[in-house]
Amino acid sequence: xKEASRSLNFIEHIIEDDLKxxxxxxxxxxxxxxxxxxxxxxxxxxxxxLNFGLGLRYNxxxxxxxxxxxxxxxxxxxxxxxxxxxxWLGFEWDQECYASDYFQQLHDWAVTLIENGxxxxxxxxxxxxxxxKGTPTEPGTNSPFRDRSVSENLELFEKMxxxxxxxxxxxxxxxxxMAHPNMxxxxxxxxxxxxxxxxxTGTDWCIYPMYDWTHGESDYIEQISHSLCTLEFLPHRxxxxxxxxxxxxxxxxxxxxxEFARRNLSHxxxxxxxxxxxxxEGHVNGWDDPRMPTISGLRRRGCTPEAIRxxxxxxxxxxxxxxxxxxxxxxxxxxxxxxxxxxxxxxxDPVKLVITNYPEGKxxxxxxxxxxxxxxxxxxxxxxxxxxYIEREDFREEANRKFFRLKLGGEVRLKNAYxxxxxxVVKDEKGEIQEIxxxxxxxxxxxxxxxxxxxKVKGTxxxxxxxxxxxxxxxxxxxxxxxxxxxxHKDKGFLDFINPDSLQVISAWMEPGLxxxxxxxxxxxxxxxxxxxDPDSTPGNLVFNRTVTLRDTWAKIEQKEE
RNA sequence: UGGCCCAUGGUGUAAUUGGCAACACUACUGAUUUUGGUUCAGUCAUUCUAGGUUCGAGUCCUAGUGGGCCAACCA
Numbered sequence: 001x002k003e004a005s006r007s008l009n010f011i012e013h014i015i016e017d018d019l020k021x022x023x024x025x026x027x028x029x030x031x032x033x034x035x036x037x038x039x040x041x042x043x044x045x046x047x048x049x050l051n052f053g054l055g056l057r058y059n060x061x062x063x064x065x066x067x068x069x070x071x072x073x074x075x076x077x078x079x080x081x082x083x084x085x086x087x088w089l090g091f092e093w094d095q096e097c098y099a100s101d102y103f104q105q106l107h108d109w110a111v112t113l114i115e116n117g118x119x120x121x122x123x124x125x126x127x128x129x130x131x132x133k134g135t136p137t138e139p140g141t142n143s144p145f146r147d148r149s150v151s152e153n154l155e156l157f158e159k160m161x162x163x164x165x166x167x168x169x170x171x172x173x174x175x176x177x178m179a180h181p182n183m184x185x186x187x188x189x190x191x192x193x194x195x196x197x198x199x200x201t202g203t204d205w206c207i208y209p210m211y212d213w214t215h216g217e218s219d220y221i222e223q224i225s226h227s228l229c230t231l232e233f234l235p236h237r238x239x240x241x242x243x244x245x246x247x248x249x250x251x252x253x254x255x256x257x258x259e260f261a262r263r264n265l266s267h268x269x270x271x272x273x274x275x276x277x278x279x280x281e282g283h284v285n286g287w288d289d290p291r292m293p294t295i296s297g298l299r300r301r302g303c304t305p306e307a308i309r310x311x312x313x314x315x316x317x318x319x320x321x322x323x324x325x326x327x328x329x330x331x332x333x334x335x336x337x338x339x340x341x342x343x344x345x346x347x348x349d350p351v352k353l354v355i356t357n358y359p360e361g362k363x364x365x366x367x368x369x370x371x372x373x374x375x376x377x378x379x380x381x382x383x384x385x386x387x388x389y390i391e392r393e394d395f396r397e398e399a400n401r402k403f404f405r406l407k408l409g410g411e412v413r414l415k416n417a418y419x420x421x422x423x424x425v426v427k428d429e430k431g432e433i434q435e436i437x438x439x440x441x442x443x444x445x446x447x448x449x450x451x452x453x454x455x456k457v458k459g460t461x462x463x464x465x466x467x468x469x470x471x472x473x474x475x476x477x478x479x480x481x482x483x484x485x486x487x488x489h490k491d492k493g494f495l496d497f498i499n500p501d502s503l504q505v506i507s508a509w510m511e512p513g514l515x516x517x518x519x520x521x522x523x524x525x526x527x528x529x530x531x532x533x534d535p536d537s538t539p540g541n542l543v544f545n546r547t548v549t550l551r552d553t554w555a556k557i558e559q560k561e562e
Numbered sequence: 563u564g565g566c567c568c569a570u571g572g573u574g575u576a577a578u579u580g581g582c583a584a585c586a587c588u589a590c591u592g593a594u595u596u597u598g599g600u601u602c603a604g605u606c607a608u609u610c611u612a613g614g615u616u617c618g619a620g621u622c623c624u625a626g627u628g629g630g631c632c633a634a635c636c637a
Contacts, residue, residue, distance in 0.1 A: 007576050007585085035637050070636060126635055133633050137564045140633085171635055181565050183633050192635035211637050234567065235632055259567085261630090266573085272637095314586055316575040318568095321630060325573050328587050338600065373600065404598065413596050446596065453596095460596045527597045554598045556589095 009317045011050065011228060014258060015058070023225065027253055028060035031224045032086070032093070033215070035067045036078035036199075038272035039287040039294045040085045042308070042329070046263040049312035051228060052091040061094030063222055068100045069214050071198040079199070081287070085295040089305045095222070099214050100200045102221055106209050107161065109217065109247050110172060110190060114153045118246060119190060120146055121156040123170045132178065133186055139179035140186045146175065160193055163206035167193050172207075176242065184239045188212055216240040219255035220248060227255050230262040231319065263315060264323045266484040268293040269494050274487060283498060284480070290534075290545045291480040291502050301477065302522050302532025302547030304340070307332040323485060333548045337522060337530045342370045342377060345415065345462040346525040346544075348474060348508045350389035352435045352466060355420060357442075358386040363465070367447060368416040371524075382511050383468040384417050389509050390463045391527075395436055397425060402557060404459035406436070412459040415526060419444040419457055462526045469509040472542040475534065476504040510542070517542060524550075 008016065019025060030051045034040065040048075055062035064086060068074045086093065113119035122129065122145045134140030148156075160170055172191040180186050190213040197203050219227045227240075240257045248254050264270060269278075270293055278284050278292070287294050290301035298308065311332040315324050345368075364384045371377035394405045406412045411421045418440040426435040443452035480502050486494040517523070519535045529549035537543045 007578095009575080013579095033637095037637080067637065073636075129635080130633070135564090135633055138633095168635070183565095186633085189635055194635085208635095210635075215637085231567070232631060233637090235565090261568085263574090314574080316586095318575065320568050322574065325588070328574070331587060334599090343597080343599095372595095372597085402598095415596065417596095419596095457596085459598080462597075524597085524599085527599070529599095550597075550599050552598075557598080 010319065011054070011226070011258060011260060011317060012057070015054070015226060018225075025058060025060075027223075028054075028058045028225050029063070029094075029223055030054050030060060030226060030228070031063040031065050031097075031219065031222060033065045033067045033218075033229075034082050035070070035073075036075065036082060037070070037073040038078060038276060039081050039296055041270050041272075041275065041292075041294045042265055042268075042298070042311075043263050043270040043293075045089065045295060045308050046312045046315070046317065047228070047230075048086060048089060048091060049309055050260070050317055052086075052089075052093075053313075054226070055094075060225075062091070063095045063097050063224070064093035065097040065218060065222070066099065067211070067215065067218075068098055068198070068200065069209050069211060071194060071196040071208065074199055076199045081296065085299075088299060089295065089308060097218070097222060098200055099209075099218050100198060102214070102218055103201060103205055103209070105221065106214060106217055107207075110209075110213075111154065111157070113174065113190075113246055114157060114172075115150060116246075117150065117175065119153070119172055119174050120148050121153050121160070121170050122146075122173050122187075123156075125168065129171075129189075133183065134178070136183060140183075142178050143173070143187070146178075146187070157191075160191065160207050161205070163195065165193055167195055169193060174213075174243070182235055182238050184212070184235055185242065188239060212236055212239050213243060216243050216255065216257070217247060219257075220244060220252070223253050224255045225253060227257045229257060229259055231259045233257070234259045259319070260317045261319050261322060263317075264321075264485075265293055265329065266323050266325045267479045267481050267486070268326070269481070269487050271487070274494060277495075278480075281495075283495070290475070290477050300532075300534065301545050302337075302530060303329075303333050304336050304522075307336045310336070325484075326479065330548050333530065334551070337524065337547065339373050340371075341522045341524040341530055343368075343372070343524045343526050344511055344514055345382065345464055346472075346474075346508050346510045346514070346528065346531075347389045347391055347462065347464050347469075348476075348506060348525070348528060349392045350509050351392040351395060351433055353388045353390050353420075353463070354435050354437050355386050355388070355418075355440045356423070356437050357439045360386055362386065363468075366416050366445070380513055382416065382513070383465045385465045385467055387466040388414070388463045389466055389469065390414075390436075390461050392433075394459075394461050395422070395433070397433075402561075404554075405461060406438075406459065411457050412461055413444075413446075413457045415460050415462050416446045417463070418442070418446075419452070419455060462528075464509045464511050466509075468512045470512060470515060471507050472510050472514070472544060474506050474508045474531070474544045474546065476506060476546045478502050478504075508544075514542070522547065 032051045132141045171189045173187045176185045178186045191207045288296035288300045365381040399407045420438045420440045422438045424437045443450045481497045482499045483497040486497040521533045530547040531544040534543040
């Protein structure tokens with residue numbers, strides 16, 4: 001599919017090196033490890049494309065593993081949404097795994113650690129433990145419970161497991177080094193007591209393993225060769241390796257953790273906490289609101305999986321801080337939609353246009369190309385009549401040379417139809433234009449082959465026939481934030497930058513063929529942008545979401561004039 | 563005041579591992595166009611700074627500067 005000449009990212013370099021120094025190609029295995037406590041967003045998409053892309057590149061299996069070790073935050077709803085999103089992106093996982101599947105194994109290994117004097121039960125509160133932890137510049141101090149006997153630790157741990165203690169009474173800690181320069185190595189907690197029902201294991205367990213203890217061991221159980229995560233886990237690598245040292249046997253593959261920088265997108269936030277806040281405080285209408293940078297939001301907005309995958313591919317992966325401009329995502333949406341979206345005509349802000357020399361009551365069905373980029377897309381017919389709607393911004397009583405659209409005394413082509421000339425306007429008492437009266441050249445019909453039809457006129461407008469068009473709701477979305485990096489201001493919170501005009505709901509006029517449109521269908525409204533039928537649509541009441549505008553050179557010219 | 567990571571056009575990523583700084587986006591020119599879309603051509607860099615090694619440094623070394631991460635019974 002893609003050219004083989006693409007340069008390698010640093011992760012691929014690592015893998016190539018490993019392949020040269022002993023790894024068998026059949027040993028390669030990856031995983032995507034979401035915590036089911038929220039919806040996936042574009043940042044995750046990068047990680048998904050990285051891991052599954054590696055799987056495709058090396059023909060290696062990729063597991064979908066839910067990191068579900070904290071029953072207080074995780075829910076089945078999120079598991080379902082995550083699976084739907086990964087599938088929608090077009091990837092197939094090898095095994096569907098859950099860290100909770102390994103609770104028994106993890107427990108048994110923990111017992112081994114205790115027996116080997118590598119773990120102990122601490123019976124202090126979290127505050128005392130925090131104090132003993134020290135700081136990045138000062139060493140910590142040992143817990144008074146650090147030297148409990150193996151048998152006492154075993155007994156206590158067993159009782160923790162059996163639910164004989166209240167939450168917070170004890171924890172199991174790895175016995176490493178309270179003076180270690182890496183604070184994560186200062187006797188990290190392996191298990192805490194939680195009397196909570198888990199979405200998969202129910203009430204089987206009263207103790208739940210912590211991330212560090214779980215993740216590497218899960219990778220090991222699944223024989224993941226390369227465990228890729230974001231940069232903030234870099235300091236965890238030492239602990240990841242320490243835990244692995246306790247259980248790995250020589251004849252099995254030892255996973256390695258490598259870290260990359262998470263992708264940040266401009267004009268949005270990509271943090272589950274902040275996204276959850278947007279949802280909970282009603283700034284948007286749910287996780288799949290088309291303004292959300294979630295996969296489900298992008299999908300509902302009309303973005304295609306191809307666009308997201310191409311986006312992820314071109315922004316690449318590296319280790320430095322970054323903010324990718326949304327314009328890159330917009331570009332990929334347009335690039336793909338341009339190839340696949342059928343062209344139709346819809347007038348979003350209508351003004352009536354009357355062709356005074358066109359016979360009253362006459363109607364013509366004109367041929368219109370469905371997609372100039374795709375000859376296979378064929379054509380359709382659209383009705384033309386004496387009274388039409390055109391876009392209000394496409395007409396001015398007077399305008400300078402740069403305005404290619406309709407002005408009094410000026411000519412313009414109606415897309416797929418005739419050349420018309422504006423003659424006069426009818427205004428209401430407020431001076432607002434009610435109707436534009438014009439004449440048409442009946443020899444200029446598009447595709448008729450006449451000399452008149454081949455005349456060059458500067459502007460071409462989209463239109464709908466007033467008698468044949470129908471109205472539909474259009475949700476015009478704009479970016480959710482007015483600032484490129486809303487959550488990186490010292491003095492202001494990200495909510496201060498919410499765009500008050502991120503959603504505008506209007507009623508627009510559609511060409512009649514659109515009545516058949518189904519939720520999820522994507523179109524290009526010619527000269528306006530790409531739109532997608534929203535699932536809120538009902539048979540008699542279609543709703544369209546604006547996915548992205550077309551590039552708008554005119555808007556730039558206009559802006560410069562001001 | 564400790565440790566670790568990072569630094570290449572406005573943005574993101576490359577550079578055959580020490581050999582003419584490339585690709586994409588954005589912006590701007592121009593051409594084409596029955597979508598001011600698409601397409602095509604072009605323009606936009608003292609590789610953070612200062613030293614050093616070398617015939618040769620974006621790449622290696624040293625120091626500095628700037629940014630990020632690290633003290634949850636979160637992941």
